Amino acid sequence: MNTKHTIPSDEDLTAFIDGELTAEEAARIQTMVEEDKSTAERLEFLARASLPFKQAFAPLLSEAPREKLETMLAAIPAQQSARPASTPAFATRRRFLGALAASLVAGIAVDRAVIGLGRRFSAKDENGEWRAVVADYISLYTPETLAGPVPAREVQANQLAGLDEKLGLSLSPESVSLPGIDFKRALMLQYDGKPLAQIAYLDPETGPMALCIVKSDAGRKAPDFESRKGMNVVYWSNETHAFMLIGHAASERMMAIAEGVRGRTSA
Known part of the structure; x- marks a missing residue:
């Protein structure tokens, strides 16, 4: 299937910001950002979502069914991609775990501190x-x-x-x-x-x-x-x-x- 013009999901955009896509995938999303205004706006929103949701909802996260989620995620094979060798495969699963737990318990969009975006995107400017x-x-x-x-x-x-x-x-x-x-x-x-x-x-x-x-x-x-x-x-x-x-x-x-x-x- 031709995915050249498929609108990226939030997970794809997050991985793009986090530098975890292959060169081909990153190039596709970069093209979408340049050509599609809604994609560019969504990317900017995800990159700027730095409100302290993680800290605010820490008590709820502590009650999340982490052991069950850990077991489920451990059974998912790590995706082979072009991420740097210094970024272990489990790091992505851990970030996903935090996001999933927060979504299940709090019902909110988790901030970039939870999904591990950091400040790398803003390094350009x-x-x-x-x-x-x-x-x-x-x-x-x-x-x-x-x-x-x-x-x-x-x-x-x-x-x-x-x-x-x-x-x-x-x-x-x-x-x-x-x-x-x-x-x-x-x-x-x-x-x-x-x-x-x-x-x-x-x-x-x-x-x-x-x-x-x-x-x-x-x-x-x-x-x-x-x-x-x-x-x-x-x-x-x-x-x-x-x-x-x-x-x-x-x-x-x-x-x-x-x-x-x-x-x-x-x-």
Whole structure:
């Protein structure tokens, strides 16, 4: 049977992320990801599913019928594939055991900590995950979310000073101003236990926009562009921090705005 265009299952996508497919199988899924939007979105979802379900449901997992499942799984021959010799065959069965036990007992989708995805997928772009989380958050903003007068310069400076303290930056209202776009607020959030600065703006033409910053040791990277949640994103980094500008403005305008603020905030 020709499987070239068969939609991959979650198990296939998980194995792809985990580097456990043969070269032929991996190439097939890579082609599907590039050609089929729903497959690409599902792959991104599985790669980002990092909520601590494993810890939350540990008591339930401890009550799962593990001995019976162990016996059943032990009877399944290990699939011969091109996985690295350093990855024993039982490791995949163990990850499946954890996922199956959680599904049977809790009735939920188990997170990547249970099925062993780790952070290898995000190694291609270690900043991609935090940008995805920011996009999820900013996608909830409407113009009404940011309604109200523009804060006075002194208020802006005080809010930015709070970001400086956590991130080791030196931001001023002038350095983060965006041409023709109203500064609304600066606040400190947290992602993966690390401070995440968000400076929110309201563009009279396209609505909410945000400049977000986290500490990063990934090194200097030139601006790049992507789309998330129907918004345009320009992202870059210097030696100490990673930045992203996200909004609904056209890509060319976003790039121009980002280039300006990048020049004023570069270390």
